[in-house]
Amino acid sequence: MTDVKIPKKYEELLDVPTDYRDDTYKYCVMVLSGAYVAGKEVQKACVRHLKDIRRSIEDSDWNYIYKPKRAKKVIKFIEALPDTKGKVNKLGLFQKFIIASVRGWFTKDTDMLRFRKAFISVGRKSGKSLLVSGLVLYAFLFDKEPAEGRQMFTAANDKKQASIVFNMVAKQLMYFTSKVPELQKDVKKVRELLQNLKDDSYVMPLSRDTGAIDGFEPFLAVIDEYHAAKTNEMMELIESGQVNLLQSLIFIISTAGFNLNAPMYTDEWPYAKDILSESFDDPEYFAIIYEQDSEDEWQDRDMWAKSNPLINESDELKEQIETFLEKRVAEATKKGSMFRVLVKNFNYWMQASEESYLDFNDWKKNEEDFDITGTKVYIGLDLSRADDLTSISFVHLDEANNQYYVASHSFVGTKGGLQGKIERDLIDYWQLEKDGYCTITDLTSGIINTDQVLDYIESYVSKNNLDVQAICYDPYAIHGVLAEMERRGWYYDLQDIRQGPVTLSNPTLDFKLKVIDGDVKHEKNPLLDRAVKNAIAKDTNDSIMIEKKMHREKIDPLMSTLFAYVIAYEHGWDDEEVSMPIFI
Incomplete structure (x- = not known):
């Protein structure tokens, strides 16, 4: 490493005692010097490791310490194991960095493993399953907490995928016992079960096909290809079973996927990024993400x-x-x-369908906060059909930059039972209401309470002193609502937005282009995000219309946004307009 030039901003960070300058340190040097080509998230992971070493030395109250010798012991063990072709290979520095991170950091007071969850995302055929199988085998043979009955699972969405890591562990175990014959009497393989007869520990594959797993107490679990999971059910079952364990670990290993509503993309991936960017502190969560920084890098x-x-x-x-x-x-x-x-191959999240109305990456880059106080606003209203959502969108005018800013709120009916709706839609409405993104109906009938909808609009407009330009609505089931608006004394411009290409095609295309150009900004809103992911564009006779592939895929928040945009995009930015009164 003598010929590696370290940028000045990292010089102080890399100044750690000699004892800590192991292969993990070397990897950090190679990444931060640019000798290794690495993305932003990997650089952040290296910075985090080095910062934590310095903190463990300088802050006596911080309860974590890195032990390079113990990390090296695990690395040497895994380097002695064969790959799927029976070949024994030396580990790369990036693999050593991962192993040493999860097996080299400990708590100072109890000498337990620091990390209880490890998120590893990397392109296909990078050896992630083989790497983690070695870590499972090490824990199976040598870990002592708990001293007996360590339950280890290789989990996935289906049994075939769950068996991939399990079979690797089994193959490595057979190889290891052939080299250390005295171990043969202590371990046993029965079908898809590996048993450690000395301490009653075991390894087995786990999937939704396994049946009831509530009684398990997973000391260690590998969740393979988490991008394929439609819900976080498996994760919740594993985590909830670890509550009484002093030491436990969950590995999440996966490439990117096509389902942008999957819990890996909506929950785990952004959480890992928040930790790496230091916007959230979780010292017991290890994260490393090998991905392209931009889709153009291919x-x-x-x-x-x-x-x-x-x-x-x-x-x-x-x-x-x-x-x-x-x-x-x-x-x-x-x-x-x-x-x-x-x-x-490049570990870059994208929607599966080329028919998608918007590339979600274009949409997500425009997420930001905006001061809506006193702005002109167009309000879109999409009343629910049967069990759809009722959604309101507010398209605010950013007149300083000739841009639009979108906010949204949805209302959820409970007819037929809310829990059933949550399971059908794969959306946790309870949590979203708690976070302020939706309102669950308060009517015992379960239908949407339009008073709640209008109360929300009234409060939003009044609280933010908004200048309402128009309320734009789908005429379906609007009549009783219009009467209530009049009763409340709302004298706004009311715009009937017909659902058809004549009305919607041009605004829908213009909205898409402005999103791509960065001229439509929006708040953070999981339901609006989900609607953008679900929307596909149907091109008929040179007209574009928005649809969804499956009934449960909600697009209502996007439709209410487009209703408002039909009128908002005709706004004359330089016109002097007379403000309408808010309420009379």
Whole structure:
């Protein structure tokens, strides 16, 4: 490392005692110096490791310490194990960094493993399953807390996927016992169960097909390819079973996926990023994300190591992997399926359908806070059909920048039971109401209470001193609501927005283009985000309309936004307009 030049901003951070300058430290040097090509999230993980070492030395009250010798012991064990082809390989520095992080950090007071959850996201064929199987085997053979009955699971959405890591563990165990014959009497494999006869510990695959798992107490669990999970049910069952354990660990290992409503994308991935960016502190959560920093980087071969870290490890691997990726890119470009390669080989989240109305990455980059006080606003109202949501959207005018700012709120009916609706829609409405994004009806009939809807509009407008330009609505089931608006003394411009290409096509296309250009900003709102993910564009006779593929996929918050935008996009930015009274 003598010829590696360290940027000045990292010099002080890298100044740690000699005892801590192990392979993990070397990896940090290679990443932060630029000798290894690495994305922003990997750089942040290295910075976090180095900061934590300094903090463990300088802050006597901080309860964590890094022990390089104990980390090295685990690395040496895993390096002695074979891969799926029976070949024993030296680990790359990025693999050593992961192993040493989860097995080298301990609590000062109890000498337990520091990290209780590890989030590892990387492109396909980067050895993540093989790496974690070695960690499972080490825990199975050598861990002592708890001293007996350690329950270990390789979990996934289906049994076939759950068995991949399990089979790797079993194969490595058979290899290890062949080298250490005295262990053979202590371990046993019966079908899909590995048993440690000395302390009654075991490893087994776990999936939704396994049946009731509430009685399990998972000391260690690997959740493989978490992007495929439609709900966080498995995660919740595992975590809830660890409550009485002094030491436990969950590995989440996965590439990116196509379902942007999956809990990995909506919950775990942003949580991991918040930790790495230091916007949230969770000292017992390890995170490392090997991904491209932009979807355009697939065109630059020099950037491919960001999501495929094995490229950094040797010239031989670099040539092999880059040749493979070049073929993948060339074929996908010809077939028009590059988005699949971006997701799986470059670990970049994208929607599965090329029919998607908006690229969610374009939408998400425009999320920001905005002072709506005193702004002109167009209000969109989409009343529910049967068990859909009723949604209100507020399209505010940012007249200083000639831009739009969108806020939204939804109302949830409970007819047929709220829990059933939560399970059908795969949306936790209880939590969303608690967070302020929706309102659950207060009527015992379970239908939407339109008084709650109008009360919300009234409060929102009054609290923020808004200048309402128009209320734009779908005429379906609006008549009783219009009468109530008149009773309340609302003298706003009321705009009937007909659902059809003549009315909606041009505004829908214009809204999309302004999102891409960054001229439509929006608040953080999970229900509006979900609607954007679910919306597909149907092109008929040169007109564009919004649809959804499945009934349970809600797009109501987006539709109410487009209703408001039909009138808002005709706004004359330079016109002098007379303000309408808020309430009379």
